[in-house]
Amino acid sequence: MKKFKSQMSIGIICVLLGFMISYQFKMISKQNLATDTNTNTPEILTENEELKKSKVELQKKIDELDAKTVVYENDAKGRDEKSGVLYKELEETRILTGGTEVGGEGITVYITPKNDIFGSSAEEQRIYDSDLVHIVNELNAADAEAISINDIRLTSRSGIRNAGNAIIINDEKISYSKRVTIKAIGKKDLLVSAISFPGAIPQTLNDSCTITMEKSDEIIIPKYNKAYKFEFAKPIEKK
């Protein structure tokens, strides 16, 4: 009887221990998820979810409207020679302003933060806005025709800057402690040599991150999703 009792107590305690351990594991992984999006309170979390949902819906609407414009354009360009030329020009301007998805040969640069053995500083800033600006500048200087960072298209009006605990590009956040992917379309050999030239990548970034690059013949860069608005700049008419 006594043996049975002690066995039972051990069993119950093991149930407790197992429960606590697995529960804690679950909690910690949940917490990590929560800190990923830089939100800690459930309200912000749910709001974030809702906004994400509405973003997807709005994106769908944009895609629908885009499809409609494509139909109209195709209709218009077939009308006569003039509109065909106009259409071609429009396409080129679109590529320039980032208004259309583009593909072609180019390179992908991966900036992967090195793991800290002690893991305590997982949220430490590894990639700085200035590093990204520097790399983008190098790519631009090497005649890159289109550049994106984490699939955010860079345009002539994109800023890259630190804000809070993220880097903001075109009003979108990217984490500075996770892998950043820079894609560029252009002559791939030229781009690779530009990036691998000593000094092209800041030394501090080289210390804190591993940088790898990949040449590819088919790089796809998404379009810029916002509308341009010119409030102050007006074209000057020459007389």
Added chain:
Amino acid sequence: MVAFVGLLIGVILGIVWNVDIPIKFSPYISVAIFACLDSVFGALRGSVSHNFRADIFVSGFFGNSALAVAMVYLGDKLGIPIYLAAVIVFGGRIFDNFAIIRRLLIDKAKSH
């Protein structure tokens, strides 16, 4: 045997059962787990050296975890990380116990 079955049931319970413990208790549970692990290692050592007593195990299990949780709470209120003391002591004891278990098991294996 009972222990393994119990552990398995506990793990499954923890994964399946969605009981809501507030997140702010998370550090307490962490330290309590450590305390419990310490008593489990103590019990293992006891059973290997044939002086395991269930009452001591049970009281140690709950006592240790309660004390550890109390210490974390106190440290939280006083603003000093007392939980480090719990982690260091329990961690050290787990290693000690493990060393003794190892020795006993190897001796046993050799004597056969």
